[in-house]
Amino acid sequence: MSDTKTALLDFAEHAARARGFDGFSYADLAEAVGIRKASIHYHFPTKANLSAALMDRYHTVLEGECQKIEDKYETGSERLQALVQLYRDALNDGKTLCLCVSLISSRESLSEEVIEKIRAFRAMMVQRIQSIFELGQTDKTISGVTNPASEARAALALLEGAHLTARAEENIKTFDEAIGILKSRC
């Protein structure tokens, strides 16, 4: 992939996560990357196309990060804490949301293709988190686990909701406060 295309994706992801899908334009992208806005259409013919590429890359990167966590840590507790840290880092001190959270709010502006990619991303994350809770239940490093599947869905909702909280206040401390209930079980 060309440098320009990567730069476009990098800035578009940041902009989408900071301002929402309807909150950035090709003009913003052009200025940030240093080319004319017409040139962007060479790389991404439409904005729907761009958003699909964003979700594809986000899915791949996050799945890779989850894999890294599994490779690095042995216990359920350690993996859960690493996952929380992953989301915490993604916040950028309360300035950016998770891409899929940011896109969902603009749901009606999105193509059906992108909505499907958001669904797929969330399903992947729930599956990964569920396996962490299953491990934590088996190795007894996470307390009070009765239903790993519903724990996983609740954990993802909590992480995303805590993102919103921190974004509202633009203060990462509120993320930690909301997530404390999860960490206290590790």
Place this chain on the structure above:
Amino acid sequence: MSDTKTALLDFAEHAARARGFDGFSYADLAEAVGIRKASIHYHFPTKANLSAALMDRYHTVLEGECQKIEDKYETGSERLQALVQLYRDALNDGKTLCLCVSLISSRESLSEEVIEKIRAFRAMMVQRIQSIFELGQTDKTISGVTNPASEARAALALLEGAHLTARAEENIKTFDEAIGILKSRC
């Protein structure tokens, strides 16, 4: 307040919750309410002004709903379940988010005044939820409460995150799944 103004607020709230703050325009409002878009400026000179009015009304209405719950139910458990139901109803089968969730994602498009109103709304809700957990701890109808303040922040994050989940899938069942972890303690 005039009928027209109420109709404008009604549709604007629905639109903001369904499509985000950047996802609806004065033209949409005009068509929905049946007046010309220039006429809207008589009621709300600017969109920032309109969004402030939306948050004011939302704050008042939700605070009233919380009060109704306190008046109607005696135990912490009942009040918590009623609150969950309140958020569940607000979802409209996965078609609309909580207003403040929807606005936060478009944070950079908002006036500082509205951001402050969002903060105030959230603080009010956290306070209300905290008092529910305090009661549930005292009357022993909610299990496992150790820190009502952090429980409250986690619960609000979970409710908002569960909203996003259901919105992503446009399926209220995913709300119930994510929130199950909370209801199981009642």
Place this chain on the structure above:
DNA sequence: GTCTATATCTTGATAGAC
């Protein structure tokens, strides 16, 4: 691959008549 130039549409907002 990137450019200039342009098309077409939509945006929030204002002026002034009624």
Place this chain on the structure above:
DNA sequence: GTCTATCAAGATATAGAC
């Protein structure tokens, strides 16, 4: 209070030269 008419700015997207 609502209207018509208009504005300037911004949006996505395309055509065609280099």
